[in-house]
Amino acid sequence: MKILVVAERKDNELRRVTLELAAKAGTLGETSVVEVTGLDRYSALPAVSALAAKAKSDAPDLILTGATLNGRDLGARLAARLGRAYAADCTGLASDGGALVVERPMYAGKIRAKLRVALPAVLSIRPGAFPLPANATPPTVTALPADTSAEKLAFTSFAPTPSSGKRVSLAEARVVVSGGRGLKGPENWHLVEQLADALGGAVGASRAVTDAGWRPNEEQVGQTGKTVTPDLYVALGISGAIQHLAGMTSSKVIVAVNKDPDADIFKIADYGVVGDVFEFVPAFTEAVKKAKASS
Numbered sequence: 001m002k003i004l005v006v007a008e009r010k011d012n013e014l015r016r017v018t019l020e021l022a023a024k025a026g027t028l029g030e031t032s033v034v035e036v037t038g039l040d041r042y043s044a045l046p047a048v049s050a051l052a053a054k055a056k057s058d059a060p061d062l063i064l065t066g067a068t069l070n071g072r073d074l075g076a077r078l079a080a081r082l083g084r085a086y087a088a089d090c091t092g093l094a095s096d097g098g099a100l101v102v103e104r105p106m107y108a109g110k111i112r113a114k115l116r117v118a119l120p121a122v123l124s125i126r127p128g129a130f131p132l133p134a135n136a137t138p139p140t141v142t143a144l145p146a147d148t149s150a151e152k153l154a155f156t157s158f159a160p161t162p163s164s165g166k167r168v169s170l171a172e173a174r175v176v177v178s179g180g181r182g183l184k185g186p187e188n189w190h191l192v193e194q195l196a197d198a199l200g201g202a203v204g205a206s207r208a209v210t211d212a213g214w215r216p217n218e219e220q221v222g223q224t225g226k227t228v229t230p231d232l233y234v235a236l237g238i239s240g241a242i243q244h245l246a247g248m249t250s251s252k253v254i255v256a257v258n259k260d261p262d263a264d265i266f267k268i269a270d271y272g273v274v275g276d277v278f279e280f281v282p283a284f285t286e287a288v289k290k291a292k293a294s295s
Contacts, residue, residue, distance in 0.1 A: 001029030001095065001119075004060035006051065006075075007141050008068060009035070014138070016172045017066035017127040022139035024130040025064060028095055032058075033139040038146040042070045048077045049147035055082055060120070062100070067124040067227075068171070079122035086122045087115055091129040091229065091250050108223050109246035126250065127172055128229030168202050170219060175201025176230045176248070178221055179209060182237015182258060182277055186214040191281045192236055198288040204228065206244050222247040237277045240265030257281065 003025040007018045018033070025031040034054060036047040055063060055078070063078065065071035067089045079086030091112070092103030100117045117123070170176065177196040183189060196203045204221040205214070221228055223246040233251035238244060240256070240263055248254070249268055256269035257277050266272045273280055 001062060002058070002060040003029050003031045003062045003064065004055065004058065005031060005033040005139070006063065006065045006071070007033050007035040007139075008066055008071060010169070014141070015066065015068070015127075016132065017068065017071075017125070019136060019138065020127070020130045020132050021064045021066065021125055023133055023136045024093065024125075025062075028093075029061070031139075032060075033141045034144040035141050036146050037143045038148065043146070043152045044073055044077055046146035046148060046150040046152060047074060048081055049150040050144050051078055052081045053147070054144055062119065063122045065122070065124045067126045072124050075122050075124040082120075082122070084120050084122050085117050087117050088124045089227070090123050090125050093123065093125065093130075105246070105250065108242055109249045110242070126227060126229050128174070128231075129250070167196065168200075170202040170204055170221070170226055170228060173202035173228070174230050175199045175232045175234075176204045176221070176228050176251070177201055177234045177236065178204030178206065178238060178248070179215075179236045180206040180238030180244075181208045181212075182239075183209070183214075184237075188278070189214065191277065191285075195234065195236075195281055195285045195288070198285050198292070199232070199234075201230070201232070201234075204248075206238050206241070208241075235265050235269070236281060238265055239263045240267065 005021045005025050008015045022033055036050055065075040072088060087102050090102045090104045094101045102115050102117055103112055106113045177192055179192040192203055203219055205219045207220055207222050209215050210217050210220040222244045225247055227247045229250045231252045233248050233254045235256045254269045255271045256265040257273040257280055258265060259276055261274045
């Protein structure tokens with residue numbers, strides 16, 4: 001199988017999802033990685049036009065993009081341009097003869113579907129869906145000049161939103177600690193931040209929290225926020241509304257802390273603590289710090 005991986009960068013570094021896709025693709029067949037260059041910022045039409053020409057000349061069986069903001073847009077447009085099958089936001093991928101079997105969440109994360117996708121195809125893969133081997137060799141990336149003859153989309157520039165400190169990006173974090181209304185107010189958010197820092201993770205929030213203005217929208221996890229797939233997801237004072245679950249049910253391990261034993265979050269949690277977050281979290285944070293100090 002010939003596989004083409006579309007690379008993305010953030011701050012001049014390859015995004016983790018690109019490394020994950022390259023490592024996974026290497027187990028399935030002959031892999032090449034390209035990066036569209038020559039654009040000040042992502043513009044769909046010049047990028048798609050260049051990639052479509054590359055696909056027509058190289059004839060890869062499978063094209064992979066990350067299910068990022070740009071990757072989802074690019075993957076869908078590219079599949080339509082090439083007339084290929086397309087599956088979005090995939091969390092699993094396996095070869096089955098002349099076709100692929102992919103897994104993806106559907107109906108706001110209520111079910112995980114398995115789809116049989118005929119080749120050739122284009123897939124967007126959720127960040128964190130595939131483990132990144134510790135000894136993975138960084139891929140060789142080939143520059144692909146954007147098609148400057150294609151129409152460019154018009155942009156309006158806005159001042160960038162400052163990121164919260166030096167924590168890892170929420171979408172690519174391997175550990176995410178999220179808080180909900182059970183924190184009772186923004187003045188208690190330090191509990192979430194301190195645990196996230198102790199675990200070396202990112203901070204997330206439920207929609208109720210961002211709607212209330214306690215936290216910025218960039219931290220929202222859920223159907224209308226960010227979708228995350230970390231190795232560990234810790235939910236503090238989150239009841240488990242379906243909108244929130246849609247953004248984090250693909251996490252490898254889910255730990256929930258809530259005083260309500262009937263909270264929906266416990267239905268999907270691997271580990272559950274029925275208790276007061278204001279008593280449990282400080283003690284757990286200290287335990288994490290001591291464990292790290294002694295290791």
